[in-house]
Amino acid sequence: MRVIVFTENSRLGGMDTFIINLVRHWPTDDSLKIIVNYNHPGAIFLKNQLKGKAEIVMHQIPLNWSFLSIFIRYLPTFVQKVFRKIFKIILLPYQYIAIKRLLAKLEADALVSVNGAYPGGETCRIANIVWRKLKKGCSIHSFHGEAEEEKNLFSYLGLFIDKKLIETTDCFVSVSEFCSKTILKRSKFKGVKDVKTIPNGIILSPQKETQISLKEKLRLPKYSNLIVMVGNLSKGKGHSFMLKVMNNVINEKENTFLAIIGSGNKEERNEILRISKMYGIDNNIILTGEIEDIANNLYGADILVVPSQINESFGLSALEAMLNKIPVVATNVGGLPETIGKDGECGYLIKQDDHLAFSEKIIYLIDNVVISKKIGENGLIRANRLFAPKVMSQKYHDLITKFSQEK
Secondary structure, eight states, rough: EEEEEOOOSSSSSSHHHHHHHHHHHSSSSOOEEEEEEEEEEHHHHHHHHTTTEEEEEEEEOOHHHHHHHHHHTTTTTHHHHHHHHHHHHHHHHHHHHHHHHHHHTTSSSSEEEEEEEOOOOHHHHHHHHHHHTTTOOEEEEEEEEEEOOOOOHHOOOOOOOHHEEEEEEEEEEESHHHHHHTTSGGGGGOOOOOEEEEEOOOOOOOOOOTTTOOOHHTTTTTTTTEEESSSSSGGOOHHHHOOOOOOOOHHHHEEEEEEHHHHHHHHHHHHHHHHHHHHHGGGEEEEEEEOOTGGOOOOOSEEEOOOOSSOOOSHHHHHHHHHHOOEEEEOOOOTTTHOSTTTTTSSSEEEETHHHHHHHHHHHHHHHHHHHHHHHHHHHHHHHHHOOOOHHHHHHHHHHHHHHHHH
C-alpha cells in the first residue's frame, strides 16, 4: 500500500513528533511519503528523523500565514486579521489548482492529512477535497487541536469548505475525546458519525549509561530544582501565568529554575524577558529555544509544567514527561485530563487561572521527593499502557485498510 501524509505547519513541535512516530511504527512495509510546506521550520528535522523510512516532499505552494507576514506585521492585530481573511479568499483557488497538480503526479492508495487545530491549515483541507476529485483512494483528516466555530463575516467560506470536506473525506480523527466533541459543534459537522479518537503515541530512545542530564546541559547546580515548560512561545501557552507562578515559587525556593523550551518570534521572547525582569526573577528563567527530540532530552528535570490558558488538545509534553518519570503540574483544560489521568496520580490538574494553587503544588513536589518519585513512576506506567506509538500507528493503518476495502 502507498500512503501519503500531507501536512501544513509553521512551527516545529507536536505535529512533527506525531508524524515521526506514526511513520517509525507503521505496522507494514508500505510506501510512505510526507508532503510538507518548504518553509516549515521542522521540514529538515522530519527529513533527518525519517531517513530511510519515508520520502519527504517539500512544496512551495503559497500559504496565507507566511505570504502576508512580511507586509502586514506592523499593522494593528484587527487589521491583520481582516487582511488575512481577504487574502485567504483570493489565494484559495490557486492553492486548489496547485495541490491538485501536485497530488495528480503522485501514485498512492491513501491520503492522511495532518492538520493542527481545526479549521487549521487550508492546504490540509484542500488536499482531502482534491484527493477525492482525483479518485485516488481513501482519505483521512487528522486534526490535532480544538475545533472552533467561525463567527465572522467570512464564516460562509469555512462552512463551504466544511461541507466539501465532509463529502470527500472517509474519516476524521482527533487526538482526544475533547477534540472530537469540539468538531461536532461546527454546524456542518452535526450528525457526522465518522469522527474517531486516536491518542498520540510516543516512545523514548534507550537511555545511554553516560547520558548527560538537562541540568548539566543548562549548567545548573546539581542540587537545584529544575522546572521545565515545553511548547512554542505563543500567548495561549500561558508563559505570563507561569512567570507569576515562578515568582511565588522562587520566593519560597530560590534555588529553582524554569527552562522554557520552544520556538518563538522576537516579540514573544522579549515579552517573556520583560515579565521576568518585572518580577526580578530573570536570573532563574532560561529560554533555550527549540531542542530537537525533546522527549529524549528531559532526563534530569524535576517537574514539567503545562500552564496553558487555552484548551490543549492532548498535552504531548505531559506525555513526554510521564515517559521520563517526571511529575506534571498542568491546568485542567482541554484534553490534558485524558492524558494525565486522575488528579494526584501522575500529576496535578489545577484550575486554569489559579496561580497560587499551581505554585503550591510545585513547592509540594519539591519538598516531598518520595511522593514526587512515586507520581513519576505512575506516569510511566500510564504512558506505556495507553499511549504506545505502535498502537497509534496500527489504528491508522486499520482505518486506511477498512476504508480502502469498502471502495
